[in-house]
Amino acid sequence: xxxxxxxxxLLSVFKGAPVELKCNYSYSGxxxxxxxxxxxxxxxxxxxxxxSRESIKGxxxxxxxxxxxxxxxxxxxxxxxxxxxxxxxxxxxxxxLIFGKGxxxxxxx
Amino acid sequence: xxxxxxxPRYLIKxxxxxxxxxxxxxxxxxxxxxxxxxxxxxxxxxxxxFSETQRNKGNFPGRFSGRQFSNSRSExxxxxxxxxxxxxxxxxxxxxxxxxxxxxxxxxxxxxx
Numbered sequence: 221x222x223x224x225x226x227x228x229x230l231l232s233v234f235k236g237a238p239v240e241l242k243c244n245y246s247y248s249g250x251x252x253x254x255x256x257x258x259x260x261x262x263x264x265x266x267x268x269x270x271x272s273r274e275s276i277k278g279x280x281x282x283x284x285x286x287x288x289x290x291x292x293x294x295x296x297x298x299x300x301x302x303x304x305x306x307x308x309x310x311x312x313x314x315x316x317l318i319f320g321k322g323x324x325x326x327x328x329x
Numbered sequence: 330x331x332x333x334x335x336x337p338r339y340l341i342k343x344x345x346x347x348x349x350x351x352x353x354x355x356x357x358x359x360x361x362x363x364x365x366x367x368x369x370x371x372x373x374x375x376x377x378x379f380s381e382t383q384r385n386k387g388n389f390p391g392r393f394s395g396r397q398f399s400n401s402r403s404e405x406x407x408x409x410x411x412x413x414x415x416x417x418x419x420x421x422x423x424x425x426x427x428x429x430x431x432x433x434x435x436x437x438x439x440x441x442x
Contacts, residue, residue: 252428263332264419264433306372314428315385316362317421321371 222247224309226320233297235329241292243281243307243320252310253290254317255281259303267292267305277301297327331355333422333434341440347408350437354401354422361403362431363395366417375418378403379426410441 223246233239245251255267268276270283270290281292290307307320334353342348354361363375374387378397395405401422407414417438421431 256431263435264421266430269430310428311385313385314426315360315377315379316374316387317364317431318374319364319372 222309222311222318224307224318224320226305226307226323228323229321230324230326232326232328235299235327236296239292239294239297239301239325239327241305241307241323241325243290243292245288245290245307245309247288247309249312251283252314253281253283254308254310255279255290255292256306256308256319257303258306264306297325299327299329301325302327333420333432335418335420335434335437337437338435339438339440341442342410343442344410344412346410347406348410348439349404349406350418350420350439352403352405352420352422352434354403354420355432358422358424358432359401360423360426360429361397361401362421362423362426363403363405364419364421365389366419366436367415372419375405377426384426407439412441415439415441 225244253270257267258264279294304322306322308317336351360379362377365373376386381397392408397403417436419436420434423429423431
């Protein structure tokens with residue numbers, strides 16, 4: 221079965237500290253993985269996708285097929301990074317996104 | 330360009346009633362997906378339409394249905410509402426489906442009493 225697991229509901233860090241939001245997936249074949257973010261009172265929006273291998277707002281995510289993980293990382297957290305983060309997997313037909321339950325990141329000064 | 334719009338933004342219905350929600354995608358996008366968001370279950374996929382055809386359906390009862398029109402606008406309908414249907418319903422549009430960047434609307438908050 222295709223599944224995305226985000227083990228942490230809440231992650232609290234101090235400004236300037238490194239951040240790692242965990243995401244594990246279950247999928248047969250080559251997955252298409254994404255991170256979506258929802259800031260307070262804003263719409264859910266794409267943060268990054270593994271296939272583009274780019275860094276957005278200082279965040280990176282590496283696909284580890286051996287560990288079936290796609291953890292989101294940032295070396296130095298900023299207060300404006302506080303948001304809900306969702307890891308998502310595209311189904312094999314490319315017609316649906318399967319989301320994890322999300323992790324709330326709280327960055328305090 | 331204009332983003333995804335959803336109407337209405339808020340809705341209160343009584344158990345047993347039915348409801349129709351509307352979604353207008355970004356111009357040029359042919360795929361529209363619907364998701365149910367609740368605190369307990371998170372974001373769950375309902376269905377996806379592409380060029381007026383339902384390509385995929387999530388694990389929801391038949392009370393949940395949808396359709397897409399030739400202009401790519403989409404509606405979803407929930408019949409015989411239950412208390413557990415209270416949720417934020419999100420619509421997302423994309424060029425061609427789940428593997429592409431999804432652009433989300435603001436959602437319709439449905440409360441069933």
